[in-house]
Amino acid sequence: MLARFVCPATTGCLGLAAQAAARQVGQWSRAYAAAATTELTVRDALNSALDEEMARDEKVYILGEEVGEYQGAYKITRGLLQKHGAERVRDTPITEAGFTGIAVGSAFAGTKPVCEFMTFNFAMQAIDQIVNSAAKTLYMSAGQISCPIVFRGPNGAAAGVGAQHSQCFAAWYSHVPGLKVLAPYDSEDARGLLKAAIRDPDPVIFLENELLYGTAFPVSQEVLDKDFTLPIGKAKVMRQGKDVTIVAFSKMVGFSLEAAEQLAKEGIDAEVINLRSIKPLDRATIAASVRKTHRLVSVEEGWPQSGIGAEIAALAMEECFDDLDAPMGRVAGAEVPTPYAANLEAMCFPQVPDIVRQVKATVGRA
Amino acid sequence: MGKHAYIGCVQDLSRHRRVRDQRCVSAGVNSSPAQGAMASAFARTQNGRVASSRAAQPCRAPLRVRAVATTAKKDSSSAAASKAKLTPEVAKDLYYDMLLGREFEEMCAQMYYRGKMFGFVHLYSGQEAVSSGIIRALRPDDYVCSTYRDHVHALSKGVPAREVMAELFGKKTGCCRGQGGSMHMFSAKHGVLGGYAFIGEGIPIGVGAAFKSAYKRRVLGDESSDSVTCSFFGDGTCNVGQFYESLNMAALYKLPHIFVVENNLWAIGMSHMRSTSHTLGDADFPYIYKKGPAFGMPGVRVDGMDVMKVREVALEAIERARRGDGPTLIEAETYRFRGHSLADPDELRSKEEKAAYAARDPIPQLKRVMLEQGLATEDDIKAIHDRVAAEVEDSVKFADESPKPEKGQLLENVFADPRGFGIAADGRYRYELPGFTSGTAAVS
Numbered sequence: 001m002l003a004r005f006v007c008p009a010t011t012g013c014l015g016l017a018a019q020a021a022a023r024q025v026g027q028w029s030r031a032y033a034a035a036a037t038t039e040l041t042v043r044d045a046l047n048s049a050l051d052e053e054m055a056r057d058e059k060v061y062i063l064g065e066e067v068g069e070y071q072g073a074y075k076i077t078r079g080l081l082q083k084h085g086a087e088r089v090r091d092t093p094i095t096e097a098g099f100t101g102i103a104v105g106s107a108f109a110g111t112k113p114v115c116e117f118m119t120f121n122f123a124m125q126a127i128d129q130i131v132n133s134a135a136k137t138l139y140m141s142a143g144q145i146s147c148p149i150v151f152r153g154p155n156g157a158a159a160g161v162g163a164q165h166s167q168c169f170a171a172w173y174s175h176v177p178g179l180k181v182l183a184p185y186d187s188e189d190a191r192g193l194l195k196a197a198i199r200d201p202d203p204v205i206f207l208e209n210e211l212l213y214g215t216a217f218p219v220s221q222e223v224l225d226k227d228f229t230l231p232i233g234k235a236k237v238m239r240q241g242k243d244v245t246i247v248a249f250s251k252m253v254g255f256s257l258e259a260a261e262q263l264a265k266e267g268i269d270a271e272v273i274n275l276r277s278i279k280p281l282d283r284a285t286i287a288a289s290v291r292k293t294h295r296l297v298s299v300e301e302g303w304p305q306s307g308i309g310a311e312i313a314a315l316a317m318e319e320c321f322d323d324l325d326a327p328m329g330r331v332a333g334a335e336v337p338t339p340y341a342a343n344l345e346a347m348c349f350p351q352v353p354d355i356v357r358q359v360k361a362t363v364g365r366a
Numbered sequence: 367m368g369k370h371a372y373i374g375c376v377q378d379l380s381r382h383r384r385v386r387d388q389r390c391v392s393a394g395v396n397s398s399p400a401q402g403a404m405a406s407a408f409a410r411t412q413n414g415r416v417a418s419s420r421a422a423q424p425c426r427a428p429l430r431v432r433a434v435a436t437t438a439k440k441d442s443s444s445a446a447a448s449k450a451k452l453t454p455e456v457a458k459d460l461y462y463d464m465l466l467g468r469e470f471e472e473m474c475a476q477m478y479y480r481g482k483m484f485g486f487v488h489l490y491s492g493q494e495a496v497s498s499g500i501i502r503a504l505r506p507d508d509y510v511c512s513t514y515r516d517h518v519h520a521l522s523k524g525v526p527a528r529e530v531m532a533e534l535f536g537k538k539t540g541c542c543r544g545q546g547g548s549m550h551m552f553s554a555k556h557g558v559l560g561g562y563a564f565i566g567e568g569i570p571i572g573v574g575a576a577f578k579s580a581y582k583r584r585v586l587g588d589e590s591s592d593s594v595t596c597s598f599f600g601d602g603t604c605n606v607g608q609f610y611e612s613l614n615m616a617a618l619y620k621l622p623h624i625f626v627v628e629n630n631l632w633a634i635g636m637s638h639m640r641s642t643s644h645t646l647g648d649a650d651f652p653y654i655y656k657k658g659p660a661f662g663m664p665g666v667r668v669d670g671m672d673v674m675k676v677r678e679v680a681l682e683a684i685e686r687a688r689r690g691d692g693p694t695l696i697e698a699e700t701y702r703f704r705g706h707s708l709a710d711p712d713e714l715r716s717k718e719e720k721a722a723y724a725a726r727d728p729i730p731q732l733k734r735v736m737l738e739q740g741l742a743t744e745d746d747i748k749a750i751h752d753r754v755a756a757e758v759e760d761s762v763k764f765a766d767e768s769p770k771p772e773k774g775q776l777l778e779n780v781f782a783d784p785r786g787f788g789i790a791a792d793g794r795y796r797y798e799l800p801g802f803t804s805g806t807a808a809v810s
Contacts, residue, residue, distance in 0.1 A: 058585065058586060059586070061581070061585070085585075087581070087584050087585045088585060092615070093611075093614060093615065093618070095611040095614065095615065097570065097607060097608045097611055098570050098573075098607075098608055098610075098611025098612050098614070098615055099570075099611070099615065100570070101567070101569070101570020101571050101573070101574060101608060101611075101612070102570045102571075102573050102574040102577050102612075102615060103574060104570070104571060104574060105511070105559065105570060105571035105572060105573060105574020105575045105577065105578075106574040106575065106577045106578040106581065107574070108559055108571065108574065108575065109509070109559075109574065109575040109577075109578035109579070110578055111577075111578050111581055128564055128567055129567065129570065129571075132562070132563075132564060132567060133560075133562070133567060133571060137552070137560065138779050138780070138781070138782055139545055139779050139780055140542060140545055140546040140550040140552060140560070140561070141542050141545075141546060141550075141552030141553075141554070141560075141779075142542045142543035142544075142545045142546070142552075142778075142779055143778065143779040143782075144542070144552055144553065144554035144555075145552055145554050145559065145560075146782040148782075177780050178780050178781065180781070180786055200783060201781075201782035201783050202781045202782050202783055202786055232785070232786070233785060233786070233788045233789055234789065279788075280785075280786055280787060280788025280789070280796075281788060282788065282789055283788065283789070283790075283791065284789045284790060284791050284792070284793050285789075287791055319791060
């Protein structure tokens, strides 16, 4: 099956036959895309979202390393330089603190930048501008100066890139008041959440996943509409279930769905929630699910201490205590900087069997 | 001043004669003092007024440096020249603004020790000539970006003294409703973009505002967009990476931005001499203005205790920026009469150094010039003093009598979009719950 993307506004995204080889469409991806008519990779979803939002609002511009002539380090911005020009798709020097500060300052003055970090590891060079300027200025100025900016890029582990290129920053950014933090999983998430983020008047951290860029997902016609947006702050129930709630985000959603298939064969019916939005966290959806299933497992790639699972655990105590039949289970990455060797790296991040094992333990059938 | 003369006061010319063939000296064209009233005026004031660290050489020798400021547009330079001439209105405005800054800051010290303001307070006393000289030459639609030593920048840009004082007292009538405090003065109306605690942080922000000005012209097609941004920062900041990143990009993208280094020689207790390396060939002083040409923009050093000189240099830089010729780096030699903050015992600076700079206090300097040149009478000056005293008193009274913020204000303005607080257990937005927040109220 070729991945073909049909959308008149984004002719720059044609020629996707090469994507077909990178596809991993599991049977679970069809289960929810009821009215699916088209296959769309996450990369093309992001590219089309950027293209459409730039066409819609000329205050939107992109800056970052290699976003222009190189067509994007991960080809997310492919074709945009040719379409929108060098003033709006700006290749920057390797100078994160500087160009992030410039982007933030220009947002204060009224433009709507999309600031790409080659990976969020490099955003640490600019984290002062993200947290102290972008996140806090609306509050410090008592509402006078807002910051309609999107910081986007790959987050978390890739494959064999070593300790300094593999960290997940969801916990760090979701800690800060004034930032919204989104983590798309599939193409529908990527399109809808990125468009919502660009239109949002607040600073948004948009955590993508490099390994998902090439994955194609079926999307409905509605998703391809140029005004398709998803609400920020609402999670999505990917799979209904009654025995246990699994909460995940980004790539772990796919693993959780696979785990749910395996668990189903053993008679455990898992509900899988795709957070989509780390901040604000959709506490209501999680609580409603736990009210139904009475058991909760969180899954994340990042380190356990003070991670997203820790926040879900607090939520479980605060809002779901009386609904829980067992303590919450948490699956997280190993508490080590990421090693390079492939077999060691595979041990560092949750795999499907790890999720299955934890769910069985939580459900009492270890 | 026939050429696009960018007159920089280059200190200690004996050294510079030795190095003038190296192109890293101030990239402005200076001509012989015969040209232009300002040049000779400068030479006059320079005589016998040098501080201990400089050789007592009059600043008179012509500097043979290659002109870097591009095309010599006679019209704009003569416009700048005529603006630089001090009229009585301009002189009185500068005097009022400097005096307001001084009296305000001194009142802050009093109020701090009486417990009315708290936390970290960094006073600007002594540096007024830089703020007044540069900011009073800006337009209302220009931007200023500053550091924690920002009270006077805000005042010069037009934020009412009442609002600044109330902000310092933590009252809801402050310019940021008490949410920013001393180090975080913001005013959208007056183009004050902060107020930052981290040195170097505000510089890329300022460059970003200049980016917007250029973007408006080049992309959004508004030919009239030529607003300029000035970022103010200190000598210590000039060793921070973000400073260099900003110099690079401002020049690369030819942005209408002015980098203003308020070199007061001290970063808390760290002397500039101990923390900054010299340009190759210099022996005596780590000049900061010389870093400009390395990045492709003119650098100029000016006597920051003389508001007229500062203003002249500022007008030139502003014209450059508005023309589209890009950024400028201005190093203003200045001094803070008080410690780094009100908590600083200020034990490391010598009495001699302090006395030398006190003798160059910018306010009496301007007063002398105004009286000598007939720009103001003694009565005019007294009237300004009375006006400033009344304004400062009024600001304290206003701040004292203003109410503190209400509890509901705590959770306001975290997000421009209040839905950012998320959804409560019952499915409604949290901000809709009773008592959660009173919403995103405007600053009155």
